[in-house]
Amino acid sequence: MTLCEAEKTFVLHGVEENFRIDGREREDYRPMELETDIVSHAFGSARLRLANTDVLVAVKIEVDTPFPERPFEGKLEFFVDCSANATPDFEGRGGEDVAIEISNTLSAAYHSPKVFDLRKLCILKGRKCWKIFVDILLLECGGNLFDAVSLAVKAALWNTQVPLIRQIDIDGNNVELKVSELSDCQRLDVKTAPVMVTVCKIGEHCIVDPNVAEEQCSVGSIVVSVSENKFSTVLQTGTGSLHSSTLLDCLKLGYKVAQRLDDALWSTLSKIQPTEDVGFLK
Template structure:
């Protein structure tokens, strides 16, 4: 997508007047639709549509061996796949750098034990643990990928069920474990503190959230802020522009405020979803 100077000026003036091209104010999000439990063979799944941005997340689990330096912890890994149908920019290997950048940002955001407690995934210290694979597929790109991905990941982890281990037997170097065969004999992951990412863009002299594609092209600089409760779990600068320290502070303040509002809306929405039934829920309209 390319914008002429007149179109960029139109976007800039709209942001200055706090009335963006789609009618939103600077701190408003576009309508969000969320579905959970939609991939039958996954342990948890979610699909999120943020206007024209479409993200699918599936969670898989397997038994693994803990890292030697962290014998009491399980493992959590993120994989991002940019579908060639999402945007022409992803044809060939065009989406690889973006996929790596998003997966690395998620790993950094979930690194702290205050955000996601990996000790809950330990089965037997130093021998067995659960390894969680979070597979993310970008189906369509309509701007603001980081925010959409973070919300979909949190919803998919909320939907995830960990099988209940009934017994563990140690015989020398051999470890045998018995997993319950009951479908509903499982435990949920605690995602209360799981981070929400908010992308804050600087356009002209103002900052906005949830930029669409046109606004991303007009941005002079942007940061992605991952907020867990009232703390920052990571801050990432994206794009080629730079930000003044005072502008960065304003971005952090706006990102924290918006993330809190977004997290509350997501928590309320997830609490209304029946985990045994596919549901499509919209919020933040």
Template sequence: MVDIQLSDAEKTYIIHGAQDNLRIDGRGCEDYRHLEIETSVVSNTSGSAKIRLANTDILVGVKVELGEPLPENPDKGRLEFFVDCSANATPEFEGRGGEELATEISSMLARAYDCPSCLDLKQLCVVEGKQCWVVYIDVLLLECGGNLFDAASIAVKAALFNTCIPTLTVTQDEGHIELELSDDPYDVQRLDVIHAPCIVTLSKLGHSHVVDASQKEEACCLARLILGVTSKGTVTAMKKEGSGSLDVSSVQDMLETGKRVGQALNKSLMEVLLSDDKVGKSKGVTGFLR
């Protein structure tokens, strides 16, 4: 994470405020900051989305290409995550400074989506054991303002919702397979992402925990729990970060909060995406979680 320097007095003020359910920007412990989402922002992709969460700015582009399925999943397509931390986001990312963070985010996204109930990868199968759609998801971190994992996951879900996959006609003649791509640009299939997870990061501040921590709050946090949560409240991935420890009761409380907040986050996000899709708009601007 990007470091920010605070005095001991500032840290004490932030921690005591969180314990009273009043954060320095006026939010409660379970409130997200204002969030802006825009889809269809990159023309040469199969789907794209851009998210701005306070000062965190992330762009996601999705491209689908034909490839071979994995031997262990011959009847499924696959997802490939790539994360790049732009040097413009912070001087710490110059050179190879952002590689470790990029790997952490891409790994967490892959783990969160590695659940059969999240996304039906069978709809990406073209010819079992031979051809499938491979979905390449590129995440570009443009600016840092805290809570990078959550913001990246929201942008990924929005971009996958926006993704259009060309319709293919498969013909077989004496063992020879031919694939014909539809000439109609509107003859496409969409991914069902209603159960795709969002990541919820819970940061421990003193005896309390908060969601959507700002950079200053992250500087006061010694331990955080990162959860992949679906619209049904299913936890698909979990990771603990930070040098501090978490006791069993804290982990249980944070899990319950994460599931509750994750369900609300997924519901609100899908409502915004579906609403904009129905009216034919490509842009949704909202502070959609409390």
């Protein structure tokens, strides 16, 4: 979708009046819908719909060997796939750059042990560990991908069940593990997992949760990743630039909104009860 100058002016005036084209104020999010445990063959899963943005996340786990330089840690990898039906921009190889940018940003956001402790995934020092694959599918793109993906990833990791190690048998270089049944597992600790907030500057003001039209009107934007009371990463997106004072305003707004968003997510997750045979992929 390409906007003409008159449409961009309309969006700009709405932001200035704190009354955006869909009726929201500058710090408001669009309605969200969250489902968990909807992919039957995954260890954890979540689907989040933020207005017209639709994201599906599935988590898989396997036993692997730790990196030699980090013998006490497990592994966490992110893979992003952009459906060609999500937006015409993803047709052909158009979604590859977006997928790489999102996966790299997630890797950077989860890099610190204070955000997500990979040491809890270690099974046997230098020999065995859990490797977590987080597969992300962008089903529909209606703006603000980073925020939607981060919330869906955190919900899917919260939903993930890690089997317990019942017995370890070592015979020379061979290590055999006996794990528990899927009914006897433990959840991942994702309390400090980061939440991303995209802050765009339109005119003289900053907004959150931009839709597709507002993204085209933005003169510059950043994605801040917040874990509890600290930033885990900051990414500038788009081609525009921001003045230092504007950047500081964006960071303050992103920090405040991320905390509010994280509280809302935890409140929602705490109300989710285990169910059977539900979800659109079962």
